[in-house]
Every structure is written in structure tokens, then in C-alpha cells.
Amino acid sequence: MGFALAAVIAYLSTPAVCRLAKRTGAVDQPDVKPGGRHIHDKPTPRLGGLAIFAGFTVAIGVVAVVADIPDWQQLLELWYGALIIVAVGVADDYLELPAKLKLAGQIAAAVVLVATGNVVDWISNPWAHAPFPGMSYIGYWGVPLTVFWLVGVTNAMNLIDGLDGLAAGVGSIASVTLLLVGWQEGQPYVMLITAAIAGAALGFLPYNFYPARIFMGDTGSMLLGFVLGAVAIQGTVKSATTIALAVPMLALGLPILDTSLAIIRRFVHGRSIFQADKGHLHHRLLALGLNQRQAVIILYFVSGCFGLSAVALADVSSRLVAVTLLLVGLGLTLAIGRSSGELLVTRHSSRDIHG
Numbered sequence: 001m002g003f004a005l006a007a008v009i010a011y012l013s014t015p016a017v018c019r020l021a022k023r024t025g026a027v028d029q030p031d032v033k034p035g036g037r038h039i040h041d042k043p044t045p046r047l048g049g050l051a052i053f054a055g056f057t058v059a060i061g062v063v064a065v066v067a068d069i070p071d072w073q074q075l076l077e078l079w080y081g082a083l084i085i086v087a088v089g090v091a092d093d094y095l096e097l098p099a100k101l102k103l104a105g106q107i108a109a110a111v112v113l114v115a116t117g118n119v120v121d122w123i124s125n126p127w128a129h130a131p132f133p134g135m136s137y138i139g140y141w142g143v144p145l146t147v148f149w150l151v152g153v154t155n156a157m158n159l160i161d162g163l164d165g166l167a168a169g170v171g172s173i174a175s176v177t178l179l180l181v182g183w184q185e186g187q188p189y190v191m192l193i194t195a196a197i198a199g200a201a202l203g204f205l206p207y208n209f210y211p212a213r214i215f216m217g218d219t220g221s222m223l224l225g226f227v228l229g230a231v232a233i234q235g236t237v238k239s240a241t242t243i244a245l246a247v248p249m250l251a252l253g254l255p256i257l258d259t260s261l262a263i264i265r266r267f268v269h270g271r272s273i274f275q276a277d278k279g280h281l282h283h284r285l286l287a288l289g290l291n292q293r294q295a296v297i298i299l300y301f302v303s304g305c306f307g308l309s310a311v312a313l314a315d316v317s318s319r320l321v322a323v324t325l326l327l328v329g330l331g332l333t334l335a336i337g338r339s340s341g342e343l344l345v346t347r348h349s350s351r352d353i354h355g
Contacts, residue, residue, distance in 0.1 A: 002063040002192055003199035010055030010203030014048060018207070018214045021045030026093050028215060044212060046093040048204055052168075053086050055200030056227070062190055071189040078115040078193065079298045084109040085154065085226045089219030099274035101217070103151070109226060110150035119146045119231050120245065137334030149245075150229045157253035158218060159262060162282045163292045167207035168216060170303045171224035172201045177251040177307035178231065181314045185235070186260055193231040197224065210292045218229025226253060247314050253306030254281075254299065257330075 022028060026046045057079070064075055071090060086103030091097055097105075119142040138145065161167035175198030182190030201224060207213045232248030260282050266273050285295035 001066070002059040003033055003195040003239070005062060006055040006059035006196045006199030006205035008055075009058045010051045010156070010200040011206065013054045014207045014214060015206055017047055017051045018045050019025065019251075020050075021047040021214070022095040024305075026217070030325065044215055046215045046217035047090065047219055048208060048216035049086065049089055049093075049218070049223050050213045052197075052200040052204050052216065052220050053082070053223055055203055056082075056196045056223075059196035059199060060192060063196070067188075067192075073116075074118070074189060074234055076229040077113055077118060078227065078234065080229060081109040081112040081150075081196065082223060082227055084112065085222050086219055089217060089222045093217040093219055104156050106151045106226075107147060109154075110147040113150065113230055113233065114143055114146050118230070119143055120233060146233060149159065149233065150226065153229030153232075153252055153256070154222050154225040156219040156252065157228070159259050160218065160255040160282070161218075161221035163210070163286075163296050164212035164282055166282060166296050166299060167221045167224060168201045168205045168208050169300050170297065171221075171228065172198050172205070173300065173303045173307050174228055175224075175253045176203065177310050178235070178248060180311050181247055181251070182235065182277070182315050184311070187235055190231055190235040193227065193234075193302075197227045197231075210246065225255070247310045250306050250310035250313060253310075254303040 020061075022045050027043045027045055028045050058097060060075060060079070062145070063069075064072065069075070084105065088097070088102060088109070092102055098265070121139070121142045122137055122312075157167055160170060175194045179191055179198060180195035182188075182214060183196060203215065208216060228248070228251075232245070235248075262280060263273050265279050282295055282299060290298070
């Protein structure tokens with residue numbers, strides 16, 4: 001129910017958001033000179049993330065009331081954090097905020113969750129025996145770890161928003177992955193959140209897939225990353241297992257890996273990690289001669305491999321399958337990088353292409 005409702009609301013509200021963006025000037029302009037940071041050839045409205053947020057909000061609200069879920073407090077905590085992220089995203093879509101100011105907003109949203117008790121207290125430790133085998137209690141260190149996780153995933157999804165439909169599709173795949181894991185683990189709250197955000201992203205996707213009629217902007221990409229990172233934390237708090245945090249890391253494997261490589265690449269070249277380049281995986285696929293649609297579909301497949309490995313990892317009897325799928329995903333990722341040049345070689349750009 002939540003999935004379908006979110007998809008319908010997002011789909012129906014996107015044209016209105018598109019008109020709003022055009023009227024208020026939240027429009028991405030094509031580059032006048034060739035070789036610039038944008039590849040679209042006509043003005044394209046941003047703010048599509050507002051439609052995703054609308055679908056997500058209506059879905060979780062209606063389902064929570066109808067199903068009378070007991071996790072209202074957690075739901076509100078996540079929503080308040082998401083609201084901050086959306087506010088920062090809207091401001092950035094209009095004003096192109098400095099990276100450090102945007103980071104401050106992301107940290108503020110993360111602090112909302114941490115301050116209300118959503119903290120990772122346990123991490124995997126194969127040498128630990130009690131009270132939970134394979135787990136170690138990290139106490140106050142869980143606070144910076146949780147903030148780092150939330151901010152990191154938020155930015156990872158933001159950075160992968162480089163081609164039409166890429167972030168919406170990858171976000172949907174990651175959401176469905178965590179939805180399936182929530183079903184396996186018997187966590188209705190996780191299922192509610194992931195179904196709603198997956199439906200909202202997929203409802204928006206028809207307008208965003210190549211050639212995009214509207215971009216989700218930072219409003220949408222940061223919202224997707226934050227919600228997925230937050231629900232992973234909230235689900236982990238209830239699940240003291242050695243693979244609790246490993247599963248969402250795999251579900252979000254493609255954006256996390258792409259972002260990690262970008263940070264290493266910029267560090268190696270002595271550049272600020274906030275300075276964009278054209279070394280991301282989607283750039284490398286375009287460098288191979290693929291068009292946007294082909295590149296996006298390939299990255300959907302890679303993301304799907306990571307997602308299936310996460311689902312398999314959550315099932316003890318399927319750990320070998322998980323390892324196999326993970327190796328396939330990593331192998332494809334490395335192949336993309338190596339086939340178009342070394343992964344740590346960068347092409348300079350003032351900012352990403354985006355979708």
C-alpha cells in the first residue's frame with residue numbers, strides 16, 4: 001500500500017513541481033560553451049525531490065495511521081531529519097550553496113537522529129564472545145560513527161546523481177533491497193520506510209529518465225541518501241547481529257564505492273574532496289562511448305548485484321551466494337574504471353553532470 005501510494009503521489013505531483021521550478025527560477029541552464037559541466041541541451045527544471053518528498057510523506061503518514069504502527073516516535077525523528085535535508089536541498093537548488101554550508105546542514109539533520117537515540121552502539125567483531133558473539137559495544141564512539149554514516153550516505157547518493165535517472169533508479173534498488181531484508185528480519189517499520197521511499201523514487205523516475213524533463217536536484221538525491229542511511233541505522237539499533245550494518249552498506253554499495261574512490265582520487269591528486277571531477281563511474285562509461293541510457297542501465301545492473309548480495313547476506317544459508325554476487329558487483333565496477341583509464345586518474349570539472 002505504501003509503495004503504490006508513494007508512487008502515485010510522486011508521479012502526480014511532479015508536473016506541479018516542474019511548473020513551480022520554472023516559475024521561480026530553479027532551472028538548470030545548458031552550457032554555452034562545449035566541454036562544460038552540463039550535457040543537457042535545454043533548460044531543465046530542478047526541485048524534483050519535492051515530489052519524492054511529497055510521495056514519501058503522504059505514504060508513511062497514511063500507512064502509519066491505517067496500520068496503527070507502534071513506531072510513531074522513530075517515524076517522526078526520521079521525518080524531521082529528512083525535512084532539514086529537503087530544506088538544505090531546496091536552498092542549494094536555488095542558490096548553489098557552498099559545499100561546507102551544505103555539509104553543515106547535513107550534519108544538523110544527522111544530529112536530530114543522534115539526539116533522539118538513533119545511534120549505532122555495536123559493531124562487528126569476530127573475536128568478541130559476550131554478551132553478543134561477534135559484536136563489540138562502542139559506547140560514545142557510536143555518536144560520531146552514526147553522524148559519519150548518515151552524512152556519508154547522503155553525499156554518496158548526491159554524488160552519484162550524475163546522469164538522467166541514475167540516482168532515482170539506484171536509490172530505488174537500494175530501497176527495495178532494504179525492504180526485502182526488513183521482510184526477512186520481520187521489521188515492519190523498516191518495510192514501511194523503504195517501501196515509501198522506493199515508491200516515491202519510482203513514481204518520479206518516468207519524468208527523470210533520459211531525456212529528463214526534470215532533475216531531482218540536491219533536494220531529491222540528498223533525501224534518498226539520508227532516508228536510506230537513517231532507516232539502516234534505525235533497523236540496526238534493533239538488530240544486534242554481526243551483519244547488521246554490513247547489509248545496508250552492501251545495499252548502497254555502488255554509491256558508497258564510487259564516493260570512496262572519488263575521495264581517494266582527489267586526495268592522491270592533492271585536491272579538495274569537495275572539488276568535483278569527471279572521474280566518477282558514470283563519467284567513465286560515457287568515456288567508453290556509451291550514451292546516457294546505456295550507462296545508466298549498466299549501473300542499475302551493478303547496483304542490483306550489490307543489492308542481491310545484501311539480501312543473500314541477511315540469510316545465513318545464502319552467505320556463499322552473497323559473496324559471489326558481491327564479487328560480481330566489485331568486478332564490474334573495477335572493469336568500468338580500468339577500461340576507461342585508471343580509477344584514480346581524474347578529469348577536471350567544476351561540477352558533475354547531473355540528472
